[in-house]
Amino acid sequence: MRAPVGVILAGGQARRMGGGDKGRLPLGGVPILTRVIARLEPQVAGLALNANGDPDRFDDLGLDxxxxxxxxxxxxxxGVLAGLDWAAEQGADHIVTAAADTPFFPCDLVPMLQLAAERAGAPIxxxxxxxxxxxxxxxxxxxxxxxxxxxxxLAIAAGTRKVVIWTGRHGAVEAVFPVERFDPFFNVNTPDDLARAHSFLDAP
Structure with missing residues (x-):
């Protein structure tokens, strides 16, 4: 399998955080989104950001x-569909998606997902x-x-909204990641979550 391109999903409305771009919130003096980019970029052949609204606010990132x-x-x-359309223009076969508000996801995310798909002969x-x-x-x-x-x-146009419903139709498999001090897919949805994320940074 060729190296996929990466797409960071930041298209949500962040209602529980009071709106705005959650990924811009500082975590240990570094924006969450910067942490996400630093984790995903070395694992993929190219990187883009799925976001709605004025794209100019992300000019500093240098991403599509x-x-x-x-x-x-x-x-x-x-957001997945937007990423797939972009990937098709890049000549890529696959994308790997990551959330813009999840700063601790595994640094071996991409190879583990690829391995799970290859072992099961699954598309997703x-x-x-x-x-x-x-x-x-x-x-x-x-x-x-x-x-x-x-x-x-077609599925979205027909009203499908839940990821697991559509992926289930295509025999998706899971890549299971270990949990150590906390779930590596912990995401920042609320001010309390942001405080917890700071505590994870501070813990030994």
């Missing part, structure tokens, strides 16, 4: 900014962790084939 092509903020699948792989005996999926973190972009476009 991909708005949703579907109106009314239908959720992360719209999603990240997961274990909570005791229960497997928890993190479907915003996934490996997606460009070949399914038209299928996804």
């Amino acid at each position: 900014v991909l708005p949703d092509s579907v109106a009314d903020h239908p959720g992360p699948l719209a 792989a999603l990240a997961a962790t274990m909570e005791g005996t229960r497997q928890v999926r993190h479907p915003v973190f996934g490996l997606w084939p460009v070949a399914l972009r038209e299928d996804l476009r």
Whole structure:
């Protein structure tokens, strides 16, 4: 499998954080989004940002900014579709997505997703962790084939909004990542979450 391109999903409206770009919030003096870029960029062949609104506010990042092509903020699948369309223009076969508000995701995200897909012969792989005996999926973190972009476009147009519903139709598999001090896919949705993220930085 060729190296995929990466797409950071920042198309949400951040209502629980009071609006704005959550990825711009400082965490240990560094914007969360900068931390996300630093983790994903070395793992992929190219990188873009899915975000809506004025793209000029991200000029400092030097990334292509991909708005949703579907109106009314239908959720992360719209960001995945925008990423797949961009990847097709780049001549890429796959994208790997990551959330813009998740600063601690694994530095081996991409190879682990690729390995899970290859072992199962599956087109899509999603990240997961274990909570005791229960497997928890993190479907915003996934490996997606460009070949399914038209299928996804039709599914969104037909009203599909939940990632796991569409991925389930295509036999998606999970790449299970270890949990050590905290879940590596912990994301910052609220001011309390941001405080917890700072505590994770401060812990030994």
